[in-house]
Amino acid sequence: MTETDSTTDDADARTDGGGPGIVAPDDETPTWRERKERTTGLSRLTYEYFERARREDQDLRTESDYVERDVLAFPTWPHETVRNLSIAAFFTGMIFFLSATMPPHIGSPANPSSTPAIILPDWYLYWSFGLLKLGPLNPDLAILGGQKLTADRTYGVLANVVVVGVIAIVPFLNKGSARRPVEQPFWSAVGVGGVVFALTISLLAIKNLMPMNVDLLFDLTFLLPIVATTVTYAVLKTMREGYMYDLNRRYYRLRPPK
Known part of the structure; x- marks a missing residue:
């Protein structure tokens, strides 16, 4: 393998969006039908998502001229939204699991003819x-x-x-x-x-x-x-x-x- 072939292989393996690597540039975003026709699995798509997020954060830090540590963030869509939905789905599933495996005990019905000694709100x-x-x-x-x-x-x-x-x-x-x-x-x-x-x-x-x-x-x-x-x-x-x-x-x- 010559030095030229090695350089070409390195360019093909780039993941910063600058070449035909894992993450496509912003101007080459595939359509919904094209994404539907792709054969890559969920793990591959997840890797591409986090790789794009890493590249965007790295580009922002590289372009910044601030001498101190930059406190940068990701856009609300899709970064923050996807993350929050994942966390919400996890805790919702845990609540359903606990409610199914450990149902609360239901006591006897209240007696309407007697007033409790201590009345407290939630x-x-x-x-x-x-x-x-x-x-x-x-x-x-x-x-x-x-x-x-x-x-x-x-x-x-x-x-x-x-x-x-x-x-x-x-x-x-x-x-x-x-x-x-x-x-x-x-x-x-x-x-x-x-x-x-x-x-x-x-x-x-x-x-x-x-x-x-x-x-x-x-x-x-x-x-x-x-x-x-x-x-x-x-x-x-x-x-x-x-x-x-x-x-x-x-x-x-x-x-x-x-």
Whole structure:
């Protein structure tokens, strides 16, 4: 084999889309009928798909003049869509498999003539149910003869409105482009405090099932989020100093627009 033949074979084996290799160039995309008539199997097509994705990513990195690490992504169609559909299909299949092999136990029907001792919503609504139990925080106004301005139930509904409103406003207040908690310690600490408060207020919702003093549980409901927020802010603020923070900041920096 001569040197010319070796060069020709290398050109035929290219997979970067520049020759008659595995992945065809963009201007030679086959039609649907042509793809239907091909005899290649699913494994071959899958390999071509990932090879094209690798080539596109490599071309983008080669053409970029940014000195730092480029944070690049793939197009939504077909790359992200195919990947997300594959993941969704896998978990859907797992759910069907578990539901078929381990069906849930169905208890006896409820007795409509008797009220249960403890009535609770679904677990993911415990935090909202706990806000309805903030009666001790409902102040008694002496100007009204010692009567409460609003009923405890109404006070709990207003507490739900306030909490949901704060959660909805936070994304509009924080419009930064930080990708890691250490870059914005304050908002990260607020997020941790909110998660801890959701947990403690959920425990307050099932206070009848908690093996501890109700007054202590009520105090911890508001004390633990403050402690978690303070500790998180202090830790993240400390992590902002040093070589590793500067190195990671350069590593995760987004490519500036051209």
